Amino acid sequence: MEAFLVSTGVVALGEMGDKTQLLAMLLAVKFRKPVPIILGILVATLLNHATAGLVGGWIAQALGPQILRWVIGVSFIAMAGWMLIPDKIDDDESTALRFGVFGTTLIAFFLAEMGDKTQIATVALAARYQDLVAVVAGTTLGMMIADVPAVFVGDRLAKKVPMKLVHGIAAAIFLVLGVATLLNVGHLF
Template identity: 30%
Template structure:
């Protein structure tokens, strides 16, 4: 259960104001009235991306000592926190209208999700907890928790949510969590 909750919180926070969330907004604007299909594609893309990360974490779990895995989780949280402090580049959206809302969104979001901080967080948390399925489910739900309001509000999302302040707050929280994990792994606290 620890893997589910920690992946949900960490990935949900890391996604707020991230490129993937902005892509969901752009895709919903590109395919008006098809927010459900865009969200379904976002969920599947997140499941594939986090599933790959969780599977990698499961492989590493038995090969690396627990303290090193905790340090890796600390680095993932620190990296996500620092990434949240940086302003994301506005993504460019090139989707062929012939692909449709679901397939086009899936292709774009899969490309954005591979190698993303969410995948790294899922990898690290899965490796630390030895629960890859729960880590992948939690991370996917976290990504969707950030995507749903973006899809429902569309362009208004960036006007309603003070993204700069939210990203700074989330960055600080993730950095503090990463420092806590790191100090605990080094047995300094």
């Protein structure tokens, strides 16, 4: 349960103001069809985070426990710093005409998540907890918690939520996880 809850919370906070949340807002404004957009986000996130979780599990098995602890700890601390860097989005409309709302959303979200903070977080969380299902379910739920309201509310959400505060909280969580991992402290959450 810890892996699921931490994964959900970290990704939900980390996704606030992220480029994929901005992408959800842009798609909602452009297409005005929330259901296929939400389904596209869900499928893309499940595919992307399941792959990331498998990589995290492989890393956990390939490295010894001492090396793994340092790699994960440093990764979490690096994520804390990365959370403080705002995201920008590249708008590519070439796929919209060919694949419809669902397909465009699926492709755009899958590609936008490649190497993104939440994908890297999923790798690190899967390596730390070694529970693929709980981590992928949690990170996917976290994405949906952040992105579904963005679809419905659009850019009103971005104007009302202080993104610096949200990113600061997410950075603090990653920092605490990183330091706890490096110090080999048991489960904090």
